[in-house]
Amino acid sequence: MSKKIPIGIVGASGYTGAELARIIHGHPDARTVFATAESQAGRSLRDLYPTAPDLRLRPTADAPLGEAEVVFLCLPHGAAAATAARALEAGCRVVDLSADFRLRDRATYETWYDTTHPAPALLSDAVYGLTELAREALPAARLVANPGCYPTSVILALAPLLRSDAKIVGPLISDSKSGVSGAGRTPSPTTHFVQVADNLSPYKVGRVHRHLPEMEQELTRLRADAPPLVFTPHLLPVARGMLSTIYATLDGGVDLDALRAHYQAAYAAEPFVQLLPAGTPATLAHAVHTNRCALSLFAAGDTLVITSAIDNLVKGAAGQAVQNMNVMLGLDETAGLSR
Secondary structure: OOOOEEEEEEOOOOHHHHHHHHHHHOOOOEEEEEEEOOOOOOOEHHHHOOOOOOOEEEOHHHOOHHHOOEEEEOOOOOOHHHHHHHHHHOOOEEEEOOOOOOOOOHHHHHHHHOOOOOOHHHHHHOEEOOHHHHOOOHHHOOEEEOOOHHHHHHHHHHHHHHOOOOOEEEEEEEEEEEOHHHHOOOOOHHHOHHHHOOOOEEOOOOOOOOHHHHHHHHHHHHOOOOOOEEEEEEEOOOOOOEEEEEEEEEOOOOOHHHHHHHHHHHHOOOOOEEEOOOOOOOOHHHOOOOOOEEEEEEEEOOEEEEEEEEOOOHHHHHHHHHHHHHHHOOOOOOOOOOO
C-alpha cells in the first residue's frame, strides 16, 4: 500500500499508548499523525521512553482529529467516551482501549465504575473487539471497545469449551497473574518497586474486580447458561506478561484428547492463538513481546485445567487494538504485529 493510513493516538504517554506508538511506527501500512498527552504536552515521547518513536506530544484539545482515519484512545475510563464522540463526529473510526464501551448495559457500567456513563447513546454502536470472536463485525464497525487484558486471557481460554457440548459443573475459576505494567504508569504504594519485588500479591479478591462483569458478559454470549466466574487477580513482580490458570469441572470427566482436538480446530486458522503441545504449560515466555495467546490443556480428575499466557500490553491492549484496526480496514491481520 503506497499511502499509509493516518493514525491518531490519544493518551500516548502511558505504557499502553507508548506500546501502541511503537507498533504503529513499525506498521507497513500506517503512520502516526498526532499523539497526545496532557501533563507531558510539548515533550517528545522519546523523552519518556528512550526506545519510543520521536513523536511530539500535544494536548488532547489540540488534536487535529480530522487528519486521522483511525483514532486510538488510551485514556482512563470516564475520560475516553467524550473524546470518542468527538472523533466519531470528525469522521474517524475509533478503537477505545478504556472500559467505557466494553459493558453493553449502562446500569452495569455505572454500578461497577461508580460514575455516570459519559456517552450512553454510543453503547449500542460499540463492537466488543476480542478479534478472534468479533472478526465478522469489525469491518463495518465505527467504534470498537478493546477488551481488558484479563478478559482477553480468560475468554480466549474458555471460548472453545463454552462452544462445545461439555457439561460444566459449578463455577469457572480463574487464578490470574499480571505484570506490574497492568496497573498503569501512575505510581501507587502497592506498585512501588519495594512492595512488588520478591513478592506475589492477590488483590481485589472476591467479586470486586471491574473486569469481572466484562468477562461474565462475554462468557454468557458464548453460552447462555455459562456458570459464574470466580476470578482472583494477582500482581507479579515482573514488568509485563499475564498468566491465567483456569479450572472447569466437567460432568462425566475430561476427555483430554477430544478437547485438544476441539481447541485445535477452533483456533487452527488463528494467527495469534497457539495451542501448545500436550504436556507443555503456557508460560510468560511463550507470549511476552508478542501478540500471541498461548494455551495449554490438562486434566486433573474431572477438572479441565487451562493455562493461558499473553503480554498484557500487546495482546491484552495495544497489539489487539492494532489487530482490530487491521481487520476493520481490510489489511493483513498480522501487519505490524509479532507472532
